[in-house]
Amino acid sequence: EAGVVQSPRYKIIEKKQPVAFWCNPISGHNTLYWYLQNLGQGPELLIRYENEEAVDDSQLPKDRFSAERLKGVDSTLKIQPAELGDSAVYLCASSSQVNTEAFFGQGTRLTVV
Amino acid sequence: AQSVTQLDSQVPVFEEAPVELRCNYSSSVSVYLFWYVQYPNQGLQLLLKYLSGSTLVKGINGFEAEFNKSQTSFHLRKPSVHISDTAEYFCAVRSNTGGFKTIFGAGTRLFVKA
Numbered sequence: 116e117a118g119v120v121q122s123p124r125y126k127i128i129e130k131k132q133p134v135a136f137w138c139n140p141i142s143g144h145n146t147l148y149w150y151l152q153n154l155g156q157g158p159e160l161l162i163r164y165e166n167e168e169a170v171d172d173s174q175l176p177k178d179r180f181s182a183e184r185l186k187g188v189d190s191t192l193k194i195q196p197a198e199l200g201d202s203a204v205y206l207c208a209s210s211s212q213v214n215t216e217a218f219f220g221q222g223t224r225l226t227v228v
Numbered sequence: 229a230q231s232v233t234q235l236d237s238q239v240p241v242f243e244e245a246p247v248e249l250r251c252n253y254s255s256s257v258s259v260y261l262f263w264y265v266q267y268p269n270q271g272l273q274l275l276l277k278y279l280s281g282s283t284l285v286k287g288i289n290g291f292e293a294e295f296n297k298s299q300t301s302f303h304l305r306k307p308s309v310h311i312s313d314t315a316e317y318f319c320a321v322r323s324n325t326g327g328f329k330t331i332f333g334a335g336t337r338l339f340v341k342a
Contacts, residue, residue, distance in 0.1 A: 119271070155334070155335070156334050156335065157232075157318050157320075157332030157333050157334050157335050158272070158318075158332050159332070160329065160330065171329065206271055206272070208271075208272075216262060216274050216277055217330070218274070219264075219271035219272040219273070220271050221269070221270055221271045222269075222270075222271050224269075
């Protein structure tokens with residue numbers, strides 16, 4: 116069974132530029148999460164989807180961050196414009212139900228210069 | 229509201245020695261508890277979970293954890309560590325009602341020395 120796939124693995128951009136991350140969850144997993152992980156810290160939830168619906172986006176900075184999950188499968192997280200403080204690892208995870216454990220992708224390490 | 233405290237940011241230990249990584253949580257509702265491991269430049273991998281039932285939970289790679297409701301703790305243990313156990317370990321708590329929000333601790337860096 117393929118795991119959660121994220122791309123790209125690494126991204127370096129200049130500040131004020133846009134950037135997008137892509138996530139393909141485990142087949143059949145209805146719940147999808149985007150997490151932000153700063154250096155030396157645990158993951159923090161940005162947004163949670165149940166199928167196509169964003170059911171928890173309270174921690175998503177909506178002035179510059181957006182996400183979508185068309186057709187309830189793949190998801191894209193976008194930042195526009197990026198700021199220096201956005202440098203971090205962005206993790207995608209999925210679970211078969213909201214009350215079971217999440218399986219994580221390898222993450223995208225973003226560096227904003 | 230929930231919170232998770234991992235009491236040690238770094239734990240150095242010699243190979244084949246036992247180790248305990250400490251985790252305390254607070255929550256106003258009942259919770260599920262998890263331990264994840266993260267190797268360099270990798271995502272998080274589930275080590276073990278407590279949902280209900282026996283308070284002693286066994287996971288992969290020889291790790292186990294014990295849920296202590298009265299002390300609101302979920303400490304991770306391994307009787308004999310290997311060099312390959314060097315990684316970051318995260319404790320997480322999820323409410324099992326309402327929003328099912330998962331909160332992660334700040335992590336404990338386990339460094340196994342030869």
